Amino acid sequence: MTSEALVAPYQDLRRDTLLRDRGLREKVMSLEAAAQLVRDGEHVAIGGCTLSRTPMAMIWALIRAKKRNLTISRSITSTEGDLLLASGVSNHVITSWFSQGIVWGVSKVMRHYTERKLARFDEWSHMSIGLRYRAGAMGLPFMPSRSMLGSDLGERVADQTKIMACPFTGEPLTLLPALNPDLALIHVQRCDAFGNAQLDGLQFMDIDIAMAAKRVILTTERIISNEQIRRLPDATRIPFFAVEAVVEVPIGCAPHECYGAYEPFFVALDDYAKRVSGDAVAGCRQYLEDYYYAPKSWPEYLSRIGMETMLDACRRGRSVYND
Amino acid sequence: MTSEALVAPYQDLRRDTLLRDRGLREKVMSLEAAAQLVRDGEHVAIGGCTLSRTPMAMIWALIRAKKRNLTISRSITSTEGDLLLASGVSNHVITSWFSQGIVWGVSKVMRHYTERKLARFDEWSHMSIGLRYRAGAMGLPFMPSRSMLGSDLGERVADQTKIMACPFTGEPLTLLPALNPDLALIHVQRCDAFGNAQLDGLQFMDIDIAMAAKRVILTTERIISNEQIRRLPDATRIPFFAVEAVVEVPIGCAPHECYGAYEPFFVALDDYAKRVSGDAVAGCRQYLEDYYYAPKSWPEYLSRIGMETMLDACRRGRSVYND
Amino acid sequence: MTEPAASYTASELLAVMASRLLRDGQIVFAGVGVPLLAATLAQRNHAPHLTILFEGGTIGPFIVPGELPPSTNEQRCTRRANMVLPITDVLLLLQRGYVDVGFMGGAQIDRFGNLNSSFIGQADNPKIRLPGSGGGNDISSLTDMIVAMKHEKRRFVEKVDFITSPGWINGGGTRAERGLPQGGMWRVVTDLAIMGFDAESREMTVLGLNPGVSREQVEDNTGFRLLFEARLEKIEPPRQQELAVLRQLDPERLYTA
């Protein structure tokens, strides 16, 4: 059974948290420096969902840093999952759905690694993953749920859950084990140098992930002053003391979207889909070569995607504020 | 054991919810009409906390409508608790702390009714009340917690909780029974005619209360258009389909505060404290006479508090946006 | 199977038929593709107060014609929405009991309405590893379901290889016995017919045939013995106005090709 399936003793969770430097301090660093905070074999939770607010720049840095044996968890896993498997960075994915997106069909890369048992794919229902993070965020060992009963999906993870009759009503409940990732990678529209983060639009599971994780790496479209944060304290979604690192990376989700900033780069996503439509693994590795290993910097990665594609994605992204 | 201490069977909770008209419809009405939605003996949860965003105008209407035997629950209960007891509207309060406020000392009205067993005061820890609402909001029969263990406080409500050894870690946990109030009274800065509500500043337990309750009555400083709501969907905190009634009541929390609109009316609160400093019950009843029964309308209630006091409270209230 | 001779695609037919099952004032938890198109069509047609929920965390959005979301989790799902909220909280609305109907597509279904979107073949050694449940298991566990899918023998099987999203399990009272007294598979809409489930046995039952479709055609494209209602509903073909709305919503035929 994997470590994150087991619930850590409460006193261990508390110790890990209390040992962190939770004082109000600056923590701005480079993608490369942030990547060094991730150790091989750790459980890394990824913020956003499918094509939205994927912390792609941080994933790019982890792949370039040649991390190994990471367990990845995410609400729904898209192209970043392919890349983390094909690069050898991850061999274990915990998620509710894994493929580029409905319109592009089933991921052949995911199929290659999972069908050949080269990687483990633990499937949970979407709400169950969310409730596992939430239990972790609340400092609870489990969260009860009325989902995943009766199905083979529930059966398949039965060694990681408990079924119990509610002591108040006698009703059957699934007890979902808390998920406290070693790290959370979250991309936000803006945060300050301390890590106080504002999140626009869809929040997905990011707040629970941030509070459940033992360390949080924030990438952000821009860093704003603490004064700005303090002018609108009810807009802060992640508190500074949960955050270990802040990295400013404009267009840090490309070719995925960042709410209100840019929509998915559809041209780039179709190109990726084409590259993995034949020999998927070879196509994915070539994509890694062209976009992950060859570029010297994130801006160079973006220029390979192309200015026109980017401007179009940004125009569409900002359009949510046009109405 | 009181009804709200027992956890309703899940299918009953679902039926109550599904029977509600959850379509997108206008539900604006008067305080008097909204008061008719409350039936004697029901469990009414009150939004806000202590002196903040107390739905005072709605409580004023319930007292004027001579409701009886209501069970009241709130995070922390202040002067509204005195008034609900002294008016005979409530004989049962579920809360974590009950008095006007630290600076004014222990409520003699609360003491009179509870020490003489004229009213029941169920005391829970602050977090426990919050988790009971949260379980109700999540459609769960209970929420586990690590609080209220070992204390007489926990012992005293042991007939309403379960202690269990965590099936994952063996650690002792308190299982807190879900609280699904019959009604929630919540005051917000603004909402639309359908009940989509925006909440500025401190949110207290209002969102969980709204989602846990079987019916929600919103009072609001102002009603805005649905277009305004749709321009900033991530500012909506309570969805329209949870709401049964919308009442526009400017200065609807007086003499308590409404974040960003007005601070507590300290002159009025000191006057109230003086009135209940001697024979508290008589003083409270006289206050009810002067401020609750005599005025013909909420504006008349406000004029009795006084223009100067109100303008001062509003000036201080808006000051949070001055920095 | 052969396309019914008419000027609409199979997906358009699915969307139209499914939209007619939705009622005004309902709260519908919808997936992208045909479910979203059907729910939006219903809104514009006969159910103006119907509310769409998206798994990504949206309540009551308006879909901009020609800007259909690639999944339920992008900003296109939030245009002029009444509220956006975290994924876990929007899914919890199902558990709290706020949702009338869950509506999604399906890869493989069996005679008791169980859905499989996880494995073709043995789970431990699959022929095909499918993307998985997403919110499918939660929606199917916690509310009444409508599924829209193409009617093919390989998709309509006696028993699914793997129950990702529970229908009536083994029929009869087995769903409730397994801890799911609420919800269940209500309607299956295909390009050939509309099906429900027998109140007792919970076996899939044909309620009506689409225009120009024969009973044999449905049986030939189904991998198990279907029940048929004694008196089958007469199903009106898609109206021009319904098709017009769909084509305005999806001009590039992203989901209606």
Place this chain on the structure above:
Amino acid sequence: MTEPAASYTASELLAVMASRLLRDGQIVFAGVGVPLLAATLAQRNHAPHLTILFEGGTIGPFIVPGELPPSTNEQRCTRRANMVLPITDVLLLLQRGYVDVGFMGGAQIDRFGNLNSSFIGQADNPKIRLPGSGGGNDISSLTDMIVAMKHEKRRFVEKVDFITSPGWINGGGTRAERGLPQGGMWRVVTDLAIMGFDAESREMTVLGLNPGVSREQVEDNTGFRLLFEARLEKIEPPRQQELAVLRQLDPERLYTA
């Protein structure tokens, strides 16, 4: 008890002594009154990176001099805060383990550091029904505690009438046995002395006497047998600068009269 002969009030003394117990970088869950004044004084003095949490749902506010909040639940608690969040979520930070110290006032305490703010007399038939726990039980259950209170015999009792907020229960390992291995009463600050608890027996132990206070004076104002450290800390009287900050924060002597 008699006021120590000096140009400060008992409450000011409490606030100063308590503030010296706080360290830079700590996250402190504070009540209003003396705890808030002490934490703010520490921030201005020696702990600029100390973070204050309020039960009402505030992380890291700045208190505006002369605008002290009447409780932890009004907008005055949020001025220039880093974040505001729901009550349940700020209290859950205690359960998640983010908080170093909980800091509040007390009505009645016993030799094992248990606090009572619920009933004077029998709970079923009390002489006085007190306001109750508020977050006190949660804070005491889930983190290390500092309590600041006036040192009076009626407040320092052998055994509290009712354990609202758990200290060391019956001493020794009884707190952990009752399911609370974490947290516990750490320091009790009064106008007479600073007390801790014996590492083994968990009995209240005097660590230091305030300036001009005698051992007898402390014993006379305590309703049980206090332990005394063999070597008592020397406690420096409040410095003018410390008092100046307090008086700037609370010019109307709302909490420091």
